[in-house]
Amino acid sequence: MTVVECAGTGRARGRAHGEQARDLIHTTLARWRDGTSAHSRSHLAATGLRAAVEAAVPDLAEEMRGIAEAAGVPFAEILAYNFMDQQWWVHREHLELGCSVLGRADIDGVFLAQNMDLPDFMDGSQIVLRVRPEAGPEALVLTSAGMIGLTGINAAGIAVCVNALGMLRHNRAGLPVAAAIRGALTATSRTEAVEFLHGISHASGQHYAVADARGFHGVECSSASVIASCLPGSPVLLHTNHPLANNDIDPDAEQELQRQGRIADSRVRLDFLETSVRSVRDRTAAERLLGDRTAPLCVIPGHDRRTQTFGAVAFEFGTTAPTARFCLGLPNHQPWIEPGWKTPPLHNEPSA
Template identity: 80%
Template sequence: MMVIECAGDGRERGRAHGQQARDLVRTALDRWREGTSTRSRRHLASTGLLAAVEAAVPDLAEEMRGIAEATAVPFAEILAYNFMDEQWWVHREHLELGCSVLGRAHPEGVFLAQNMDLPDFMDGSQIVLRIRPEAGPEALVLSSAGMIGLTGINAASVGVCVNTLGMLRHNSAGLPVAAAIRGALAHSSRDRAVDFLHRISHASGQHYAVADTRGFHGVECSAAAVVVSCPAGSPLLLHTNHPLANSDLDPDAERELERRGRITDSRVRLAFLETHPVCDRGAAERLLADRTAPLCVTPRQGRRTLTFGAVAFEFGTTPPAARFCLGLPDRQSWIEPGWHSPPHPVTGDRPPAGGE
């Protein structure tokens, strides 16, 4: 297991990431360059995406600068690598939808889990970031070496899982998905994390499932709209890769995804989740290993998607339980990195997470 310790301000966190994972970052970027076009990589760095990060979450722009410095990789390449979802729609590269999210709230507690499906060339770059910012809660984040994050949870019991919605309209001056995830995790309550997602402009069509000890709040975000897909207080949350509430569609992207069979695939996975209810985190982890739908995917003819990893969060303790699978969940073991701050030797309580 590779857990990267990232503490301090944005630049310090990025440097720590780059120093501890330098070889892995360089290898991941080599594979990414081989799997993507030079044109799209260069174009991403020239859009308004960086300006959006600097305006909304400037410490994350500094974090990416720190990664570039510590790895001696051009900043423009670190930017483009972090703008992964945006690369998918800017030039229709690897527009192969994936990721399945499921969660349930009941009197015994709340869990939220997901498979993170990504292009196969990213396999081998899996890491967990343990983020300890100067202000705000500690966070554990599934990521690829060189990226600021893919999905995660913080010590204040706020978890964020995501699904790309490639048929929704995009905005080249909006906030990229990776920065939106980390921006939401900087908040110490579910309501404030959701409010953040409502306030920002979004670069990519995306579903965000935000959970805490009380349950879920799901929103589908596009260039023009943030629409609630799972109201606060809902006992069940299921989502794959087609919008359930947001109608701000990009007709060209929708036609292409329909032609490729990606929307049908998404509907099949959602139907599978609906007909296989689970009541606890352990059952969710087992379901994410399923090859029937499949929820756990490997590259197939004409498709380069692979389940990069999985997460399972349980909101019954403070801080919450956070489990990660770095690879295919039917082959790799689940691990629990734990939190940095030790509990009080007498009470068992942990120090306050900070922030709000």
């Protein structure tokens, strides 16, 4: 299984996901249970995170219900699995940051690409959701079976990539990152997507890179503030896992990440991107760079950490329909796939 087709209402989309990926969801959740604490899993479903999803993006709450129903697993478990980042920050489980984002905009077009680095027990659960809601653009979303999304692009030509910023303050009653990504992907313009991210309360510190055919807008989000990290007109967008603009720092999280060497690792990857991006002129070169192990951008688990590159995405924009490519695993080890679009891509004038 590679692409899971999800169409209709939120509940219908979730049921389609749960039916098509039922066996993989069961395997994925079994590995997640083995790799996390029972206390954190039960606590997450009882926080204000669920209420935040139901208030801001109720159809995504229904989508999670549909996944649970069709897969035959408890709704509370699907909720907790979708609140992955909050399990990291609230309970300090698998607090090993990853994810590197790079984008470039010039006269030849725009691309946005990233590695998604996650706990190693999630490897093998990679799928792409093709989301076709009752209203709004089709979307292609990299995710784990049972989860509503990690990063993606829609047929209106709006892409959203994300990096965890564990140093920033968190909010146990904010909107979880998976719901924020999918909410932004309902937008038909970059301005609309960025306004959505400014208008919600964020559950965890994150950097969101929003791209269209004219370029980028990057925002760093904490529980108290949303600060621009990359403004429209910037020719390059680069980000790893430390904040560049937002100073709403959680001192305890910062101290722990410093002790683990995760902030130093993030700075090394950003320095490498800044040096390498001069030679990365197109999406193909970006895909090659994501597989680099010099810095490394591509993460392989070792005895001292349990994180690895879960997958990668590369999105390209121009005068034609946006191109969406996905690697379900380690770049340079797994092939890149291009699912294509089922519905005619929208050709709205991109926002400035």
